[in-house]
Every structure is written in structure tokens, then in C-alpha cells.
Amino acid sequence: MSAPELIRIVSRDSPMALAQVERVRAELSALHPGIATEVIPVKTTGDRWMGALSQVEGKGAFTKEVDAALLAGAADLAVHCVKDIPGDRPLPAGTTFAAFLERDDVRDALIHPGGLTLDELPDGTRIGTSSVRRIAQLAASHPHLQCVPMRGNANRRMEKLAAGEADALLLAVSGLERIGRTDVITQILSVDEMCPPVGAGVLALQCREGDTETIDAVSGLGHPRTFQETTAERMLLHVLQGHCNSPIAGYAKTDRRGELSLRACVFTPDGKTVLNAHEWAGPLTPETLGTSVAVALLRQGARELIDGIAH
Numbered sequence: 001m002s003a004p005e006l007i008r009i010v011s012r013d014s015p016m017a018l019a020q021v022e023r024v025r026a027e028l029s030a031l032h033p034g035i036a037t038e039v040i041p042v043k044t045t046g047d048r049w050m051g052a053l054s055q056v057e058g059k060g061a062f063t064k065e066v067d068a069a070l071l072a073g074a075a076d077l078a079v080h081c082v083k084d085i086p087g088d089r090p091l092p093a094g095t096t097f098a099a100f101l102e103r104d105d106v107r108d109a110l111i112h113p114g115g116l117t118l119d120e121l122p123d124g125t126r127i128g129t130s131s132v133r134r135i136a137q138l139a140a141s142h143p144h145l146q147c148v149p150m151r152g153n154a155n156r157r158m159e160k161l162a163a164g165e166a167d168a169l170l171l172a173v174s175g176l177e178r179i180g181r182t183d184v185i186t187q188i189l190s191v192d193e194m195c196p197p198v199g200a201g202v203l204a205l206q207c208r209e210g211d212t213e214t215i216d217a218v219s220g221l222g223h224p225r226t227f228q229e230t231t232a233e234r235m236l237l238h239v240l241q242g243h244c245n246s247p248i249a250g251y252a253k254t255d256r257r258g259e260l261s262l263r264a265c266v267f268t269p270d271g272k273t274v275l276n277a278h279e280w281a282g283p284l285t286p287e288t289l290g291t292s293v294a295v296a297l298l299r300q301g302a303r304e305l306i307d308g309i310a311h
């Protein structure tokens, strides 16, 4: 195998995305000290557009320009949060996943400048989030709280919080770790309080199909357990055909004995209906587990819930 001399890495240009690229560079240089890397930051539609994502191209708004640079040959490797990669369509033709890095914390955190926990927040507290998954779960568990739209990268959201645009935020713990801001966390919500999204805390390495040099060089960064969990979660989302406005949570976990299970929920936006399924893989492949949990949710009416929401 001939290893490449240089791998050009493309990613979004937010502080979180650039921290993710630094992790990839560090892991790659530990594995292949002889391979140099170069970072190519790009601004995506999703970073520029502060309105509803459904008015641009949904979740693909965060990946389109990055994928275009990869396909054009301007870069060899794209780093994406799996959470931001659309689940209702295949990866852009001509690209492939080369690895999923070891999963970080999957949980969401509450950021409240007054230091209160979620249960302590008074009536009408404004939670800044545009995530349909977080909004639906909060509506179900804490209907007295009020969600206000909040977009932009995590640093920008904290500026908006400080400027009084909301009273508290919900953000992923892993993202705050990446930007070195776990100091703002008031409370980490358990996965039972706030079920994580598909792909939470996982970074994907995406290459051009057929670029075996790069694929072979980076595939050693892949983490087998994360691969299984992510595969089950992504298959769930694919079978459900969840779109960017679908309040869907999906969380696969490997227990100490190595047994894989998948929990998933589909909500109505008001949180009044919650469909729930949880299955163990046993002898099933991760793909079949994801399909099986999706089918269990479809039997409970998930199709009508998902299609009933405009996008």
C-alpha cells in the first residue's frame, strides 16, 4: 500500500469543527507520522443562514459545501458530525465513509447562568434551541418552559444567551468539550431525560470513493463499537425517512458484555405523543437491529407522525 504524503482535510470553519479537525490530525499523525495534513475550512449554507433549516436544504445545509470540496478534488478527507449528515438520503454519490472515530459523550447539557437545574427552572423560562428533538422532549417533560428559536454555532449561541435572547440553552456535552467550554454546564441531562439524536458525539471521516490511498490511511482511526452503534442508528433513521424537522431520537449502546441495543423515540412537535421502542441485537446485525426498531415505531404510527410535519 502506498501511503499519501499529504491529506487535505475539509471541514466547516466553526470553532467546534476546527477542533474536530485537530483531533483527526492528532490521531492521524500518531498512526502515520509520515503523512502531512492541511486544513481547508469552508463556510456552509447552514452557518450563514440563521432562519429555519427547512427553508434551505435541511440538514444538508451543513455538509453540502464540504462534500463539494471533497468531490471536486480540492480536499481528500471531510470531517463531519454524524448528527449533521442527512439520514433520509444516501451519502453524496462518489463519497464514502472511511471511519467513525470513537464516540464522545452523547448527552445534552443545560446552560443556565443562574445555576438552576432543569427541574428548578421557573414557569416561562426561555430555552434557546431550534432542535425539534429537544423542543418535543422538553414539551413532554417540562411543558411550563418555553423554547425560543436559536441557531448559530455554540459560541454564537452563548453570546446570544449573554445578550438576553434566551434564559438558558441546551447544547451537546461533546460539542462543549470540543470548544473547551464545559465550564458553562449547569446540569448534564441523562439519556432518559433527553434521548440523544442519531449519531450523537460521533465524527465521520468521509473520502472519495475509489481513493483507496486515503481510505486505507485513515480507516485505522475507526472505532469498531462506534461503527456498530452508528450503523444501527443511521439505519433506523433511513428506514423512518426522518427529515430535518422530524423529532426523532435514536441511541444505540454497547453494554459491558458487548451486547448492542437500540432505543428510539418519535415525537409530535408538541410532545403530546411519544412513540418508543427498545430492542437488543442478539444475533442481528446492526443494520437489522436499526430496521427492526424502525419497523416497531412504524407499527405504532411513526409514518403518520413524520409525514404530518411540514419540511
Ligand SMILES: NCc1[nH]cc(CCC(=O)O)c1CC(=O)O
Pocket (backbone or CB within 6 Å): 081, 082, 083, 084, 154, 170, 171, 172, 173, 174, 175, 199, 200, 201, 202, 203
Ligand atoms: N447541531 C449542531 C451540532 N452538531 C453536532 C453537535 C455536537 C457534537 C455531536 O453530537 O457530535 C452540535 C452542537 C449541539 O447540538 O450542541
